[in-house]
Amino acid sequence: MAQEPEPVAKKSRAPSMHDVARLAGVSHQTVSRVINDLPNIREETKQRVLDSMEQLQYRPNRAARALVTSRSRTIGILTASRTNYGPAASIQAIEDAANAAGYAVTTASISGYESTAIVRAIDRLLDQAIEGLVVIAPQRRVFDTLAGMSLRLPIVTLQSTGTDGDKSLSVDQILGARLATRHLIELGHRYIYHLAGPQDWIEAEARMTGFLDEMSDQDMPTTAPILGDWTAEFGYFAGRELLRMRDFTAIFAANDQMALGLMHAIRDGGLEVPRDISIVGFDDIPDAAHFWPPLTTVRQDFAELGRRCMALLLGGLEAGEEYAGSILPTLIERGSSAAPQTR
Template identity: 70%
Template structure:
């Protein structure tokens, strides 16, 4: 038996019912896995759905059940790390049968944050994921009464069990320890913006490792994550050349600093060692390839959805999440000091 559909029209639930010889209510019960449906009827309906390449309207089904099956995503940036986590969140949500609605913050003032949360709530989201690692965002979240479960992808330790994060301090200590173990004692840290949670944690990790190893500390230099800042900071620092290594708080600033070194006639890593943070896809193709700290952003996104689904009752109970430990990736940008 075949079914001729008008050109351009997708098959409907009534088309499936007609071809299977059942009512559309029966098809609906099959879609909802109703226990009253006989196995033979279910098999016949599913076969017709496959033959027609019928795709159920999830939105309509969710509405009939009184649920939106939609997760809200509040994002304040689109750099490599968050973009990778967002992709993983979307994949994991889709696999679990959820849609994802995104609200992007161009400003992180309290009014903009509250407006974005209200926008997501007006879409009837069942839970919210927050990827906005600035301190001021967390300050606002702590004051809001968010009516649905939410998970944040950074942690200040103030939102109970609602956060997932990478252990930034451990990663920074690993990077600093690597340079000290190579013999470096004059090490600068190019830090991220002061308002960023990750930047603060990486700076603390650097300072703690230097202190614990009894290495003299030079004041960290606050940057803005960009390669341009790394380049201009490098040009200024290289006027003095009172150091042999740099730990940059992200790979982009490390790239800019490498540019300044090449412009100054330095050979890396013979004359200067550099460590970055993040392990962006291009880091292995810098010249020399960049030693850096790898964060598993995809795993962070997957764990985020698992935690949120557990809060929604759609997943197994979740224990208190442990931070993901980053990994030092040693490549060609570090070596013992030249003297």
């Protein structure tokens, strides 16, 4: 009689970080911090996590990769938005530069701006053994949270204040705003409004500062900037409200989407751009040249931003050259700006 084959034993599931956290009685984030050797962890908590890892024979993914390569060759990007053109273009530029240098890129988006959400997003990146971090989240609370984490890896921040010295690079947003404002003044406009971006965005604040500085230096009358939200919808709403007053001949919008909404509102109001009102935007999104009329705007060189970002990171990773500082923007003159009509 043929012997019955023995049943094949089911392969047991490999232990996970959550299993370690459960056994040690700590959070998933605490386990991640121990694995990444981050500071500010009580010694007894750290030992409890290490003991649980040993008991479960848990090996982090990054350790498994290190057995083969000793390197993850992965760069992390922390971002607050993938939908706005500026952050999306920055991410693409960094991915292109990283791929050319033989690095992979992983991205974590912040869901909300609370400190706990920011820490969770960074922990997700650390779980993937990133060798460097790029921060494209231009809200002050993000940088405040980062400053308190004491991360032990190369970090490059894309911001406009220059407060991080050799770890920070950006397009000079203040200069870009001054170029836009100066262009309108040189055309002969005296009454110029600024449709700004949202509060707490470093780029919005920098562009507002550039506008106000240029208006002051040129001794132009200035009204308080209008705080927007980057969307064409808000640009349209603001335009309809501003047309009730008509005490201006030009508007500098802090991004191209809001400029598009303004142009729509002006047309709906029975007026024309630039015959009645000149408009200047910021970013030079791919569609800007195809607005009607084509939009005068400030162009940012995102490809160069990505190249410098990787060069700055690799300066810490592989002793390469460094490219900190600001990239100079350029004004692209098109059909949405002209000299004001004589009244």
